[in-house]
Amino acid sequence: MRQWIGVELDETSWREKAVSSVGGFVAILAVIGISGHALGLDGAAMLIGSMGASSVLLFGVPHGALSQPWPVLAGHLVSALIGVGCARWIDNRELAAACAVGLAIGAMHQCKCIHPPGGATALTAVMGGPAVRSLGWSFMWHPVLLNALVLVGVAVIFNSVFPWRRYPTHLHRRKAATETPLTPAHADVVAALRRLDSFIDITEEDLVRLVQLLAPRSPNL
DSSP: OHHHHTOOOOOOOHHHHHHHHHHHHHHHHHHHHHHHHHHHHHHHHHHHHHHHHHHIIIIISTTSGGGSHHHHHHHHHHHHHHHHHHHHHOSSHHHHHHHHHHHHHHHHHHTTOOOTHHHHHHHHHHHSOHHHHTTGGGGGIIIIIHHHHHHHHHHHHHHHTSTTOOSSTTSOOSOOOOOOTTOOOHHHHHHHHHHHTSOOSSOHHHHHHHHHHHSOOOTTO
């Protein structure tokens, strides 16, 4: 039953869970201020929802591939662009909303910036009401891109306080891992992912690190 409904392993400590919660609190407090200034709290409600989803990734899964700066910034921006375009050029709002989300997914795939909350941003551009529509193309920059920049900035500063967290993952503090016979080359990782033909939410560095941690210990160690 656990496998069917997708219950995953989560061996994080209570300390890690608490840090994730506090980080999300700080980030969304800043986002509410920005979105409320641009749209008013009523108009900002849907957009704040998509940023809330982003904060789950940035602070709950800071090492995930979907949580890195490029997916967050480009994912929201590309989705906002597509959403505004669909809202302006497709008269039927239901059709425009469906097109916005579908095209946003395809564009994020193509631009290597898959970020699930981007779908909500695209939907907000169509269904967000008069306050959102009145912004036109400027919706992309303020509040969407500004909110995303604030989230990433808070994530970089906040996660840097805790030595076991790395954000972005490239800015890690651990020493370079020792090469083992099971350490895969970059080409091997790419080839394996192509065979799976499915997006995996783990960075290449953490994937290699997992392989190294799972490698049998040398009897001389």
